[in-house]
Amino acid sequence: MQPLEGLYYFTQVIEHGGYARAARALDIPKSRLSRHVAALETQLNMRLVNRSTRRFAVTDVGQEVHRHAIAMLAEADAALEAVEFARSEPRGPIRVSCPVALAQWGLAALLPEFLAKYPGVRLQLHVSNRRVDVLAEGFDLALRVRSQPSGEDGLVMRSFGESEELLVASPAYLARVGRPTEPAQLAKVETLDQANELGRQLWELQAPGGRSERIEHTPRLVCSDFVVLRVAALAGLGIARLPEVVVRADLAGGALERVLPEWNTPQGILHLVFPTRRGLLPAVRALIDFLAQRMPEQCRVLGEAAAGLSPRLD
Secondary structure (H helix, E strand, O other): OOOHHHHHHHHHHHHHOOHHHHHHHHOOOHHHHHHHHHHHHHHHOOOOEEEOOOOEEEOHHHHHHHHHHHHHHHHHHHHHHHHHHHHHOOOEEEEEEEOHHHHHHHHHHHHHHHHHHOOOEEEEEEEOOOOOOOOOOOOOEEEEEEOOOOOOOOOEEEEEEEEOEEEEEOHHHHHHHOOOOOHHHHHHOOEEEOOOOOOOEEEEEEOOOOOEEEEEEOOOEEOOOHHHHHHHHHOOOOEEEEEHHHHHHHHHHOOOEEOOOOOEOOOEEEEEEEOOOOOOOHHHHHHHHHHHHHHHHHHHHOHHHHOOOOOOOO
């Protein structure tokens, strides 16, 4: 560790022209001041001051150390001032990653309120369905929606709500193929899914009594965009798995019908992850607290306005 304390006392001795004057200015015993400077000389293994009962002189090396010490102490003061400035009020940049759908039907309506409340904050929002590496990519926090949030090494998680997905289809399609009464029948109809690749996919369904079924099916359409899947379902192309908030208005108006209404998909947990609780910048802390308070309410009141929005949450 650098001897900053000793350097501070050494500079005070030099600037006041001796131990006695420096001790009076600092209101500390002269002996204590002398011990600090002597300890610094021992640590540096170099004489900085030649002193006797009548004479005080700074060595050539002492003059050079004094010059650098002044600069070091000024930088240390600036560092402390920067920390205090950051702690005083939320300000500065925040890097946030968020899935597309959550950004569009959740954050979009809330960010103006947050930024108006904290005018010193600058927000960089990375909107993508890709799961970012928070630590490696330098994000302050990332929002997630998953049915089973998994632990991420070195990250803290805070949950703040749930997201429900439903199986839906158009009444015309169900009239044509029949309305399934058991999950196994889903394997024999056309499906529309959010998976990333074509091929066999799994839907996990749960009944109120605790019974669960895992249904393997081959989607006719695979897409990560909820808009595309919703339009396809409305057009009668098959049974789609979509967030309740996206199809709420369609269900209320009869354009879509819920399939197997007594069966549910696992709830998605809305949560965010961030690197650490210690030393959290005020701006980041303010955003975390704001989202935890406002996002659940936002998810509840979206209503019909959310019917036309957007891609997958995770």
